[in-house]
Amino acid sequence: MTTTTNAGPLGLESRDTTAHTRSLVDKLWSYCDVLRDAGVPAIDYVEQLTYLLFLKMMDEKEKRAKEKAQRRGKPLPAPILPIGLNWDTLASKKGDQLKKYYEHLLEELGKKSGMFKLIFLGAQNKIQTPSLLERLIHDLIGKIQWSREGVDVKGDAYEELLSRSASDVKSGAGQYFTPRSLIRAMVDCMQPTPDDTIVDPACGTGGFLLAANEYLRREYPAETLNPDQRNRVTRGLAFHGVELVRGTARLAAMNMLSHGVVPDESYEIIEVADTLVTEPSIRATLVLANPPFGQKSAINVLGEGGKVLKDEAVYIDRDFWVTTKNKQLNFVQHIAKLMKIDGRAAVVLPDNVLFEGGAGETIRRRLLKEYDVHTLLRLPTGIFYAGGVKANVLFFERKRPAEGPWTSKLWVYDFRSGENFTLKQRPLRREHLQPFVDAYLPGKARDERVETDRFKSFTYEELLGRDKVNLDITWPRTGGRDDETQQTPEELARSIVADLRVALAQFEALANELSTSDS
Structure with a gap:
C-alpha cells in the first residue's frame, strides 16, 4: 500500500510505515481463516472488526481526554461511549456472558445517533462461538493500542483489510471495491479542492471519497487552509456518499474514520438510501x-400495500x-442531475452505456449537447473483482x-488494446495509468492535448454521425501487440466472458426496444 507519509531522501520512513502497516494487517487478518472455518465469510469478519475497532478507538480517545484533563486540573469531559456500553465492560466478560453482552451492546448502540447509528444500526453478531469471540476481543483487538498508530497506518490497514475481503469471491464483496489504482488516477485527473462538494452516489466502501x-x-x-x-x-x-446496503455503508463510515475524517454529528457523511x-x-x-x-436492481421496491413495483414505475x-x-x-x-453548474464528474461505466440504443441513445445525445463530455478512458479487462467486465471512465462537466x-471534442484514450491484467499475476497499479494522466493534462487547457497512437479526438459532428451516437469507439493501432496471441489462457477466458457479457447486453437492449415498439 502507498502512504502519504513524507519520506526522507531514501524513502526509508515510507518503507518503514508500509512495513508496519503490512504487519498490522497480517495481525488483524490472522483470525480470518479461523473464523472462515467457523462459517464467517471474510466480509463479515471485517464487519465484526469494524464494531470492535470502533469501540476500542473510542475507548482510547475517551481515556486520553480524561488523562489530559486531569493533568491540567480541568473538569473531566463527558464520556464518548454511553455508560455501561464500553470496551472495558465488554473485555471483562467471558464465554456465554461475553456473547450475550456483545449482542446487547450492538443493539443498544444502534439506537444512538450520529456515528453510533451509522456504525451500529442493524448490527448483528456473526460470531456465534463464544470462544472465538473471546479470542478476537482479548487476544487480538485488546492488545492493539490503536491510538498510537498514525492516520496513514490506520487508514491503509483498514483499506487493505477491505481489499483482502473483496478478493473473497464467494462473498460477492468485490462488487463494492473499485481498484484503488484506478481511483487515484481518476482523482489526480480531477484535482479536487477544499471548496469542492465531493459526492459518490454509489460509494461502496468509500474508496473515491478517501482518495479525494x-x-x-x-x-x-x-x-x-x-x-x-x-x-x-x-x-x-466536503464529502458525501450514498450506499444502498447498510452493511457496506458502515464499512465506508469506518473507513473514513480510520483515515482521520471525523464527521460532524449533524452531518450524514454516508447516507443509506436507494440513490x-x-x-x-x-x-x-x-x-x-x-x-x-448489472441491468437489474438488487432489491425489490415496494409500493402501497406491499406490491412490487416495476422498474419503470420506480423512477x-x-x-x-x-x-x-x-x-x-x-x-x-x-449523476448529470445532481451536478451543480460547472460541476465535473468522472464515472466508471460498462461498455453497454456507450452503445445501447433507445434510451441510451437519447441520454448520450442530451449529455453531449447539454454537458461538455470531453474524455473517455477505455479500460482493460481483468482489473475488477467482477470477472469479464469491459468498462470505461467517462469525464464530463455540467454547463x-x-x-x-x-x-466540442471527445478525447478517447485506448488503454484496452494490448493491455492485459489479472488480479493476482499482473494487478493494475497506479504507474500503469500514468501515461493516461500525463495525456489528460490535469489543470491545463484541453486544446494543449496532443494526439497519439492511443489518444485521439472526435468532434461533436463526428459523434452525432455515428450510428445511434455510439461512443464505443475503436481504431486500428500501429505497433501494438496482438492481444489474442499474447494472452494467457486465463486472460483469454476472461476476454471471452467479457465479449459474451457485451453481446448479452446488446441482445437485451434490442429486446427492450422491440418490447417498447410493440406496446
Missing part, C-alpha cells in the same frame, strides 16, 4: 463514482430525460443552458 481526502491532505496542508476549508475537510463536510429513487439531498461540484454493474417521478429499467443509464441521468452543444 488523501489528495486534499497531500496538496493542501492544513496550515494553508482557512478555518471553513479546514472544517470541511477534517469534519467530512435512484429519491432526489439528491446534496448537489455536487465533483462526482466520483463507479455505479454497480417515474424523477426528473430524468427518459424512463428506462437500465440501472447504469439511470445512474448517468442521476449553463445554451442553444448550441457544449461538447
Whole structure:
C-alpha cells in the first residue's frame, strides 16, 4: 500500500510505515481463516472488526481526554461511549456472558445517533462461538493500542483489510471495491479542492471519497487552509456518499474514520438510501463514482400495500430525460442531475452505456449537447473483482443552458488494446495509468492535448454521425501487440466472458426496444 507519509531522501520512513502497516494487517487478518472455518465469510469478519475497532478507538480517545484533563486540573469531559456500553465492560466478560453482552451492546448502540447509528444500526453478531469471540476481543483487538498508530497506518490497514475481503469471491464483496489504482488516477485527473462538494452516489466502501481526502491532505496542508476549508475537510463536510446496503455503508463510515475524517454529528457523511429513487439531498461540484454493474436492481421496491413495483414505475417521478429499467443509464441521468453548474464528474461505466440504443441513445445525445463530455478512458479487462467486465471512465462537466452543444471534442484514450491484467499475476497499479494522466493534462487547457497512437479526438459532428451516437469507439493501432496471441489462457477466458457479457447486453437492449415498439 502507498502512504502519504513524507519520506526522507531514501524513502526509508515510507518503507518503514508500509512495513508496519503490512504487519498490522497480517495481525488483524490472522483470525480470518479461523473464523472462515467457523462459517464467517471474510466480509463479515471485517464487519465484526469494524464494531470492535470502533469501540476500542473510542475507548482510547475517551481515556486520553480524561488523562489530559486531569493533568491540567480541568473538569473531566463527558464520556464518548454511553455508560455501561464500553470496551472495558465488554473485555471483562467471558464465554456465554461475553456473547450475550456483545449482542446487547450492538443493539443498544444502534439506537444512538450520529456515528453510533451509522456504525451500529442493524448490527448483528456473526460470531456465534463464544470462544472465538473471546479470542478476537482479548487476544487480538485488546492488545492493539490503536491510538498510537498514525492516520496513514490506520487508514491503509483498514483499506487493505477491505481489499483482502473483496478478493473473497464467494462473498460477492468485490462488487463494492473499485481498484484503488484506478481511483487515484481518476482523482489526480480531477484535482479536487477544499471548496469542492465531493459526492459518490454509489460509494461502496468509500474508496473515491478517501482518495479525494488523501489528495486534499497531500496538496493542501492544513496550515494553508482557512478555518471553513479546514472544517470541511477534517469534519467530512466536503464529502458525501450514498450506499444502498447498510452493511457496506458502515464499512465506508469506518473507513473514513480510520483515515482521520471525523464527521460532524449533524452531518450524514454516508447516507443509506436507494440513490435512484429519491432526489439528491446534496448537489455536487465533483462526482466520483463507479455505479454497480448489472441491468437489474438488487432489491425489490415496494409500493402501497406491499406490491412490487416495476422498474419503470420506480423512477417515474424523477426528473430524468427518459424512463428506462437500465440501472447504469439511470445512474448517468442521476449523476448529470445532481451536478451543480460547472460541476465535473468522472464515472466508471460498462461498455453497454456507450452503445445501447433507445434510451441510451437519447441520454448520450442530451449529455453531449447539454454537458461538455470531453474524455473517455477505455479500460482493460481483468482489473475488477467482477470477472469479464469491459468498462470505461467517462469525464464530463455540467454547463449553463445554451442553444448550441457544449461538447466540442471527445478525447478517447485506448488503454484496452494490448493491455492485459489479472488480479493476482499482473494487478493494475497506479504507474500503469500514468501515461493516461500525463495525456489528460490535469489543470491545463484541453486544446494543449496532443494526439497519439492511443489518444485521439472526435468532434461533436463526428459523434452525432455515428450510428445511434455510439461512443464505443475503436481504431486500428500501429505497433501494438496482438492481444489474442499474447494472452494467457486465463486472460483469454476472461476476454471471452467479457465479449459474451457485451453481446448479452446488446441482445437485451434490442429486446427492450422491440418490447417498447410493440406496446
